[in-house]
Amino acid sequence: MSSARALSVAPSPAFWVAVVMYTAATAALLFVLVGHTKLRPLAVGLVAVAFVAHGADIGWRGVQHVHPAQSVREAIGFLAFIITGGYLAVNMRYRLTLGGAAVMPVALVLLVVARLSPTGSAPDDLTTLGRIHISLATVGVAVFALASVLSMIYLVEERALRRKRFDTLAFKAEGAPLEALDRLSLRLIWVGLPIFTVSLVLGAVWVPEIGEAIFRPEYALAALTWLFFAGLLVMRQVYGWRGRRAARLTLAGFGAALLVLTIYLVRRMVGMP
């Protein structure tokens, strides 16, 4: 059914700029963390340059007919791009140095995986429905990723505060107030879930259309991801869940989403349909 075709082009120069900038930004953020606070504008500037270079790379690939929603591999690169953008946006309001130092390496790894992992092969009969499904899934997962980053920062900060670890970086680093992190993470899930839901429904329509089996582990995991986030919203609304419990559930949901992505990626890499 699916014929093999090249899914990628060589990384653009902007990709290498982004790689260098992500690395430099991580280093600068670490320096800020250990007390060189004067470097903060530089660190944020480097993240911004990395973001722009990353965007330029995506644009360049678009011109070469390799679109973000074309494959899981491209989608992962796009996911990292949205995470960096989201971090920059949140950073305008709160100084999330520790969060930045944790997120930038993740974005870097995602970008490198997206560009340098074996291309493998994939169905080339990607219909409009398929493209919309992948695009929405990518955006949905990216929003969940941002929510998870905030939840992770919440858990680290909360732990330091609860255990009174006043001498740890988690306590000393400038972060965001717990209440704000919790609220922001919830809002993102409210945004991400409808997008993810539509993508699931479209996927369920699209998969039989291209003649693939509807029962695969990644589909079950995708459904589980949806259940985690939908369940979280229900628990929040009905039982007032918040804080630690909500943050853990968010991370669990995102873990499931990551698994889905990994399965897709590995499947393509080894050339399975």
Added chain:
Amino acid sequence: MSELFVVGISWRTAPVAVREKLAFRDEELAGALQTMTRDLPVAEALLVSTCNRVEVYGVGRPGSDPTGPVRAFLAHNRGLPDGAVADVLYDRRGPDAIRHVFSVASALDSLVLGEAQILGQLKDAYSVAGEAGTSGPVLGRCLERAFGVAKRVRTETAIARGAANVSTVAVDLAKRVFGDLEGKSVLVVGAGKMSTLAARHLYTSGATHIVVTNRSPEKAERLAAEIDGIAKPWEDLERLLAEADVVISSTGARQPILTKPLFKRVTKARRWRQLVVIDIAVPRDAEPAISELDGVYVFDIDDLEKVVAANLAERAKAAEHAGKIVEHEAGQFEHWLRSQGVVPTIRALREKFAKVADTELQKTLDVLARKEHTPAQQREVVQRLVNLVVNKLLHQPTAALREAPPDEAALRAEVLCQLFDLQPERGEREGSAPVELPVAPGAGQIDESRARKVAT
């Protein structure tokens, strides 16, 4: 040159029992300052009197040492016998005095490193001296610079970072959870002094509602009135806890009153909304186990003090860098002060040159106004003016150089070369006639008699 001096006493040299004897009330400051500048060899003076220091900053009259008289004045003025405080008074002069003023303003000499009050107190003292007419150009410049240095130190170092007292730390911890305290409500349990302080701090940081509860309703009412809060009955404690965002507890109870069973009900009722409990009572009011509950953060007095100690340690680290800034700025100020010694000379030189130029310019303008001149004639008039001014300005130095005794001539020539950046040609014949600029070339064409008159 006017030299700055400092005479004073501080927490470093004397206990409060001694410091209080030398303290001045606000209304006494102006009188004391005026007495000093009137009766002592002091040209400018400022007096700062706080709970941690009493210090006179001043500028002595030329050729005098004002520190001795000021030391004596401080003791006499406060009615102390001679020598009573001699051991604890210190004095600094010149560069040391500048460094001291800058350090004090930057709170590097404060009991609590980096505290913010001293800067305000210095500003007040400066304005009192200004009103009393005892602050002059040197002291004024020194204080203005000290305020600038203090600002620099606060922004460039961590000297003022992190709360340095327990009630500020309580506010900081609450902010870690809630961010903005705007709209948050505070419940004060018990009526201890510390809780009053902390509640007031939270209130000034934006918390909107303060509720006070105490076993004795009268005490609750009294405290509530004091801090703009509302008193509520002790029996409502559970409901009050469910409604509050920050709880400050400082009862005298022997057993914990904020127990885990109580808080289990409370957290459920508040749907796990975050709650910060600041327990400053000893023995503690809150069972440590309540911090295991979701959304509850408990800090006891030890925690708060630990944060204070850590912050102060950070400040001490920052003090080293701050000291370098003070050192550098004091050096620059000293340089400026030294340059002030030659200012009158510079001013006189400028005035003299300006006078010569003005006089000659006026004469030339008169000549030009008398009749129409062709452009060529105008050019000649201006040329003559320039030459005339140059000749007049150089006349005196040239004469002084020529008439100097032999042993001084070389020195004067050397100084002139340095001042005007001259490189005289080697081997030039000694005593050859100096070049004088022609003053009246073709003077007959314009106004001969006038030109001659001007040239003489």
